[in-house]
Amino acid sequence: MNRTARLYALVEELRAAAPRPRTVAALATRFEVSTRTMQRDLQTLMETGVPVRSLPGRGGGWSIDPEATLPPIHLTPDEASALTAALAAADTSTPYADAARTAAQKIVASMAGPASAAARQLAAQIVSLPAHGDSAIRTAVEQALADDLVLRLSYTDAAGHESNRVVEPAGLLTAGGRWYLIAWCRTRRAGRGFRVDRIAAAAPTGERARLRDLSELLVGSAGADAVPPAALAALTPPS
Incomplete structure (x- = not known):
């Protein structure tokens, strides 16, 4: 399983367990990765705005707010390509460009199959000249x-x-x-x-x-x- 697919599956794993927390060790075993890799994946989810949190102490672990996360999104390849093209136009001078970027990361993490492949293929074919927005x-x-x-x-x-x-x-x-x-x-x-x-x-x-x-x-x-x-x-x- 590649990292993007694992991040998507990790969100769904935490959603399914919510409100109960899952330990890093249990999640690492579930996805057959090291605890260090799992800790890095959880940190990545936090940085991209996914509402995961760490609960310290006995019986603690990582949990997620299921009401504030995206369920699986089923896009067609054309829809995924359209989103990719639209997001590519959100450069540094575009209002809400930062929010568009984090939203894109969440959408990509929720996609799989032909839609994900179409989005990634088109993303590799789009370039832009840097904008000079403040x-x-x-x-x-x-x-x-x-x-x-x-x-x-x-x-x-x-x-x-x-x-x-x-x-x-x-x-x-x-x-x-x-x-x-x-x-x-x-x-x-x-x-x-x-x-x-x-x-x-x-x-x-x-x-x-x-x-x-x-x-x-x-x-x-x-x-x-x-x-x-x-x-x-x-x-x-x-x-």
């Missing part, structure tokens, strides 16, 4: 959107003019491979789009932002006809 800026934008916080920006527009803005984020627009933060600009007292790769600095202020309607802020702009991506339809609440 992770601190991206993180600040993500935090402001997730927590509804007012954001302080230093921004350079298309003409090279620099300005400082205080904005109330409403959402993200993607177009032509670029990402734009759509927000109510307190300086201009109107909705504005800020290309994420032109944001020179960003910091949440801690102040709660007023909830703004994304579609209303786009009225009259080049993004007025924007619609939710079809791939996100299943996640979008009905209006």
Whole structure:
């Protein structure tokens, strides 16, 4: 059994035993590996966000929260390839790129058979030029959107003019491979789009932002006809 398959099987082993813990020795015996290898596998699961934990003392061991883990995912080879291609586009300048990477690791660990083979084959055939995104800026934008916080920006527009803005984020627009933060600009007292790769600095202020309607802020702009991506339809609440 290769390591990826073993990690997937290890999650399922812990899910089946939950809430009872399993010792490292018992798991090592079950998967016919050394205790050191098993300890490393469990650490890898923790680092990728799988909710495993170690319980010390007599009767302790490793356990998992079954409600916070993925059951086996049965994808077709085409579906696995589609996910691989989509994740490949999530470079360092893409919002939520770090979360996309850990999500991909969880999905890959849950796949087996033809779907896993198709994903790995396509992954070996995709390359990209490194992007030069600022992770601190991206993180600040993500935090402001997730927590509804007012954001302080230093921004350079298309003409090279620099300005400082205080904005109330409403959402993200993607177009032509670029990402734009759509927000109510307190300086201009109107909705504005800020290309994420032109944001020179960003910091949440801690102040709660007023909830703004994304579609209303786009009225009259080049993004007025924007619609939710079809791939996100299943996640979008009905209006």
